[in-house]
Amino acid sequence: MSEAASARSRLAADPAAGIGPLEPMLRAWLPAQRWFAGKGRTITGLRAVSAAELLPPGSTPGLLHLLLDVDGDCYQLLLGIRPSLPPALAPALIGHAEDGPYAGRAVYEALGDPKLAAMLLERLRSPGTLGPLRFDRDPQAPVPAGLVPRPLSGEQTNSSLIYGDSFILKVFRRVGPGVNPDLELPRALAAAGCARVPAPVAWYEAELPGSEPLTLGVLQPYLRGSDDGWQLALRRLGAGEDFTAEAHALGRATSEVHSALADALPTLALGPEQTARLAAGMTARLAATAREVPALRPYEPGLRGAFDALAASRGAGVRAQRIHGDLHLGQTLRTLDGSWSLIDFEGEPARSLADRRRPEPAVRDIAGILRSFDYAARSHRPFAPAWADDCRAAFCEGYARTTGRDPREDPVLLRAYETDKAVYEARYESRHRPDWLHVPMAAIRRLASGTDRGFGRTQPGPGPVARPGPGAGPGPGEGFPALSPHPRPQPPRRPHT
Ligand SMILES: Nc1ncnc2c1ncn2[C@@H]1O[C@H](COP(=O)(O)OP(=O)(O)O)[C@@H](O)[C@H]1O
Numbered sequence: 001m002s003e004a005a006s007a008r009s010r011l012a013a014d015p016a017a018g019i020g021p022l023e024p025m026l027r028a029w030l031p032a033q034r035w036f037a038g039k040g041r042t043i044t045g046l047r048a049v050s051a052a053e054l055l056p057p058g059s060t061p062g063l064l065h066l067l068l069d070v071d072g073d074c075y076q077l078l079l080g081i082r083p084s085l086p087p088a089l090a091p092a093l094i095g096h097a098e099d100g101p102y103a104g105r106a107v108y109e110a111l112g113d114p115k116l117a118a119m120l121l122e123r124l125r126s127p128g129t130l131g132p133l134r135f136d137r138d139p140q141a142p143v144p145a146g147l148v149p150r151p152l153s154g155e156q157t158n159s160s161l162i163y164g165d166s167f168i169l170k171v172f173r174r175v176g177p178g179v180n181p182d183l184e185l186p187r188a189l190a191a192a193g194c195a196r197v198p199a200p201v202a203w204y205e206a207e208l209p210g211s212e213p214l215t216l217g218v219l220q221p222y223l224r225g226s227d228d229g230w231q232l233a234l235r236r237l238g239a240g241e242d243f244t245a246e247a248h249a250l251g252r253a254t255s256e257v258h259s260a261l262a263d264a265l266p267t268l269a270l271g272p273e274q275t276a277r278l279a280a281g282m283t284a285r286l287a288a289t290a291r292e293v294p295a296l297r298p299y300e301p302g303l304r305g306a307f308d309a310l311a312a313s314r315g316a317g318v319r320a321q322r323i324h325g326d327l328h329l330g331q332t333l334r335t336l337d338g339s340w341s342l343i344d345f346e347g348e349p350a351r352s353l354a355d356r357r358r359p360e361p362a363v364r365d366i367a368g369i370l371r372s373f374d375y376a377a378r379s380h381r382p383f384a385p386a387w388a389d390d391c392r393a394a395f396c397e398g399y400a401r402t403t404g405r406d407p408r409e410d411p412v413l414l415r416a417y418e419t420d421k422a423v424y425e426a427r428y429e430s431r432h433r434p435d436w437l438h439v440p441m442a443a444i445r446r447l448a449s450g451t452d453r454g455f456g457r458t459q460p461g462p463g464p465v466a467r468p469g470p471g472a473g474p475g476p477g478e479g480f481p482a483l484s485p486h487p488r489p490q491p492p493r494r495p496h497t
Pocket residue numbers: 152155156157158159160168170198220221222223224226228330333343344346
């Protein structure tokens with residue numbers, strides 16, 4: 001056996017030791033990746049959890065699959081290996097290995113190499129195992145060979161490839177034991193016959209000793225020519241056009257998804273204890289955010305009123321179920337035939353997997369979309385409150401059309417979840433887009449003072465629930481920055497921390 005070949009078999013047998021020679025280049029490269037959550041922190045611990053060559057040893061290019069533990073988080077990497085890189089692949093270079101199984105070779109980001117991206121699709125087309133990896137597919141959904149890959153630009157949390165404008169493969173970056181809801185929920189919905197979510201056609205997982213399988217990637221139909229709901233809403237707003245028909249249809253689509261999830265997966269009735277726990281979680285998040293975001297502090301007592309009211313409601317009649325968990329207009333696609341689809345069921349990536357898989361009231365998703373209409377209206381100059389109010393009302397009416405229950409009939413619950421979301425957004429914006437902080441802060445002022453109508457002209461609103469708190473008026477240092485007075489329509493997307 002050649003020296004390189006025996007180094008390779010050592011790599012598979014003992015990834016942690018075998019990956020050693022690649023460590024310095026990975027330490028330098030990882031923090032620059034948009035999906036890497038540990039940005040700004042020096043990497044202290046880096047260890048390979050598994051390593052598998054996806055192409056026969058000696059192939060050029062080679063394809064190395066790695067799961068890396070980086071300071072306690074597990075990341076998926078696909079590395080290409082070539083003697084040298086053609087100019088077109090230069091931007092994908094990670095470094096040159098000086099030692100070990102790939103000594104003298106260029107190591108690079110494999111998803112940028114069309115040849116390797118095509119190999120990955122081939123693996124997905126033929127189910128089976130390869131080292132720790134297991135490839136699976138829906139036998140009823142054929143995937144043609146030879147589809148030309150291209151990377152999707154501009155996404156954030158993970159990395160995606162589009163094949164022949166027919167399929168999209170999401171490669172999860174930060175992974176953990178247990179099925180990812182972005183595979184689990186779309187599969188459950190497909191099995192239930194719900195067509196509002198693209199159905200997974202193939203997926204792959206890692207099976208590691210003593211651990212539940214880790215979901216690594218999901219292939220699903222690519223909804224060619226579809227419009228992202230956020231961009232579409234901004235365009236309509238910019239053109240002074242109404243969006244209530246779309247908002248209504250989106251409400252229907254969302255309630256169809258919720259109904260299908262409630263039928264397919266366990267639900268539970270919330271009692272006083274669970275409701276108090278939910279409210280306590282929201283209150284704790286508020287307190288933590290107020291410590292981090294000074295602008296929020298004057299409103300904390302007023303906002304807490306929404307959560308106290310939720311606890312006092314004792315859960316009356318509310319059911320918890322599996323939900324999307326991170327729903328906003330950017331997670332909706334309007335397809336060429338004018339219908340709405342929901343995507344990206346991962347939930348808030350910053351939460352633990354166990355937390356993301358826990359049933360919650362569906363109103364959490366509803367609040368997410370309602371907040372999005374407010375965001376869109378505030379991205380417009382002049383601020384278009386009536387546009388947002390009308391969309392919010394139309395969405396709720398559309399939602400009620402399928403479920404028979406209008407979310408506004410549960411004003412205490414709705415207000416608590418909207419408040420929780422606005423608090424989350426204040427933290428997100430202060431961390432990632434300080435120029436946008438004034439958007440959630442405007443909602444926070446209204447929610448804290450109990451003056452939040454928010455449901456415009458078509459239906460009466462739920463009326464105030466939260467107690468007006470001290471500091472309900474605009475507080476000091478609250479946003480409205482002089483240099484960038486209103487949000488950019490194309491947000492820079494960052495990983496959640
Ligand atoms: N099935 C699909 N059809 C068309 N476009 C899609 C599809 N799934 C995702 N996209 C596009 O890819 C982007 C990123 O997808 P998303 O699931 O949100 O990934 P991430 O978890 O990396 O944020 C979406 O904003 C959307 O524009």
